[in-house]
Amino acid sequence: MCGIAGIVSQQATVNSDLFDALTMLQHRGQDAAGIITNEGHRLYLRKENGLVRDVFHADDQMAKLRGNMGVAHVRYPTAGTSTSAEAQPFYTNTPFGISLSHNGNLTNAEELKQELFLEDRRHLNTESDSEVLLNVFAHELLQRGVLRLTPEDIFAAVSGVHLRCRGAYACVAMITGYGVVGFRDPYGIRPIVYGRREAAKGGYDYLIASESVALDALGYELVDDIAPGEAVLITLDGKLHKRQCAANPIYSPCIFEHVYLARPDSVMDDIYVYKARLRMGVKLAEKILRDWADHDIDVVIPIPDTSRVAGAELAARLGVLYREGFIKNRYIGRTFIMPGQAQRKKSVRQKLNPVDIEFRGKNVLLVDDSIVRGTTSKEIIEMARDAGAKKVYFASASPPVRYPNVYGIDMPTSSELVAHGRSLAELEAMLGADRLIYQDLEDLIDAVQFGNPNITRFDCSVFNGEYITQDVTTEYLNQLELFRSDAAKAARRKAQTVIELPNA
Numbered sequence: 001m002c003g004i005a006g007i008v009s010q011q012a013t014v015n016s017d018l019f020d021a022l023t024m025l026q027h028r029g030q031d032a033a034g035i036i037t038n039e040g041h042r043l044y045l046r047k048e049n050g051l052v053r054d055v056f057h058a059d060d061q062m063a064k065l066r067g068n069m070g071v072a073h074v075r076y077p078t079a080g081t082s083t084s085a086e087a088q089p090f091y092t093n094t095p096f097g098i099s100l101s102h103n104g105n106l107t108n109a110e111e112l113k114q115e116l117f118l119e120d121r122r123h124l125n126t127e128s129d130s131e132v133l134l135n136v137f138a139h140e141l142l143q144r145g146v147l148r149l150t151p152e153d154i155f156a157a158v159s160g161v162h163l164r165c166r167g168a169y170a171c172v173a174m175i176t177g178y179g180v181v182g183f184r185d186p187y188g189i190r191p192i193v194y195g196r197r198e199a200a201k202g203g204y205d206y207l208i209a210s211e212s213v214a215l216d217a218l219g220y221e222l223v224d225d226i227a228p229g230e231a232v233l234i235t236l237d238g239k240l241h242k243r244q245c246a247a248n249p250i251y252s253p254c255i256f257e258h259v260y261l262a263r264p265d266s267v268m269d270d271i272y273v274y275k276a277r278l279r280m281g282v283k284l285a286e287k288i289l290r291d292w293a294d295h296d297i298d299v300v301i302p303i304p305d306t307s308r309v310a311g312a313e314l315a316a317r318l319g320v321l322y323r324e325g326f327i328k329n330r331y332i333g334r335t336f337i338m339p340g341q342a343q344r345k346k347s348v349r350q351k352l353n354p355v356d357i358e359f360r361g362k363n364v365l366l367v368d369d370s371i372v373r374g375t376t377s378k379e380i381i382e383m384a385r386d387a388g389a390k391k392v393y394f395a396s397a398s399p400p401v402r403y404p405n406v407y408g409i410d411m412p413t414s415s416e417l418v419a420h421g422r423s424l425a426e427l428e429a430m431l432g433a434d435r436l437i438y439q440d441l442e443d444l445i446d447a448v449q450f451g452n453p454n455i456t457r458f459d460c461s462v463f464n465g466e467y468i469t470q471d472v473t474t475e476y477l478n479q480l481e482l483f484r485s486d487a488a489k490a491a492r493r494k495a496q497t498v499i500e501l502p503n504a
């Protein structure tokens, strides 16, 4: 769930707008950030590990990113390694000079790598699936055999990508001297929207981004989502062209965006994330009232940040006090998307501190949006007890996360998921809760789908193990586990002795 952005502007420079867009998307990736811009025949790139504000810390670095068109990225790795060489945007020089930012994860990257080497004669320099995707797009464009591009050529190349790539991809690609194209896989697994802003000298500036919050902050009005399989091209002269490039697109966005990944103030696929989270709170309250009518909950306490919206509504519907019993240190990032378990565990205690008067002698219901590895819930339950709570109940606004994600969330290993293979009673004991309540999957789907009944299915694979692309075999999952478990990643980090050749 990286964050991507692309701008074609009628003004002179896009560097600060891309920086601002990335800052609005920081919650989607904390590992690395990058911006590439284009002026005339030249490209200007800066990418590095770190948060947006650290990567672009000096004014002169920003000033060097020249031009009125560019694409940008914040990374949360799901493939390859987390070295700066795999930070994005990626660049390839043939044909035309193409730069690409990708959110998602390809499920056939290994086969494509072979094809690219053996048949297309293209060189890949990293383990990143995004570099694979870029080279497939580049090869498809090269196959057009033209010197002067037209929108038709770009759309044909995107169609070619849809035929060859499987998995999740929401992308922005910049073709040097020509324009920026945004496209989305035929299932629309990861989000991507576009908007426009009137330019001072006439016409429009266009911004394509992962979430609408990026548009809000920069004064762009949301035009639409890019539909599954669709491509939206903005040429340097400010013209917009769009086309459905997939033969059989099927809207199936990832439901976990609404649970945790996205900001609540984003609207994606016409669904207001904030409202979806309120409805998750309503559904959870209904379940508690249904199954545990004589509950003795004194106070509902959310686990900041993401569960706040659902938690407040849950408390209101139960008619129970809602209190901010945990105070969050605003300088610690999101723990779930941190790279290693040791760092995640330490961060929970650094990040959240209890206000003990809200716990002392009370039966508290702690609410979180999800329980994934159990890092947060286990620590928090212990902290609530230490703060003097009489009973500690725990509710999750989503169902148990039991299966790996292969579409751009780094949950590759079922054994790392606390709910995998465990019953409710086992989980209660393991996490140390007096009672554990999970949202039912049908209720979660209802809560999200209510915002846009036209979407008839969601990717819920982390909850039900059904992978909508239908190409995810046990063998693939085993390979993924071997390569991307916390232990495997740590070993690779240690063994990394090669001097990097940054892409571009």
Ligand SMILES: O=P(O)(O)OC[C@H]1O[C@H](OP(=O)(O)OP(=O)(O)O)[C@H](O)[C@@H]1O
Pocket: 260, 303, 304, 305, 306, 307, 333, 334, 335, 336, 337, 368, 369, 370, 371, 372, 373, 374, 375, 376, 377
């Ligand atoms: O079971 P776990 O493996 O701990 O993962 C789940 C937790 O991680 C996320 O919080 P995070 O700190 O990433 O971000 P937030 O501040 O947006 O809630 C999520 O909101 C849960 O609190």
Ligand SMILES: NC(=O)CC[C@H](N)C(=O)O
Pocket: 001, 002, 075, 076, 077, 078, 079, 080, 086, 102, 103, 104, 105, 106, 128, 129, 130, 408, 409
């Ligand atoms: N989370 C993502 O979208 C990751 C994008 C890409 N697979 C990478 O690892 O860089």
Ligand SMILES: [Mg+2]
Pocket: 303, 304, 305, 306, 307, 368, 369, 376
């Ligand atoms: Mg959280």
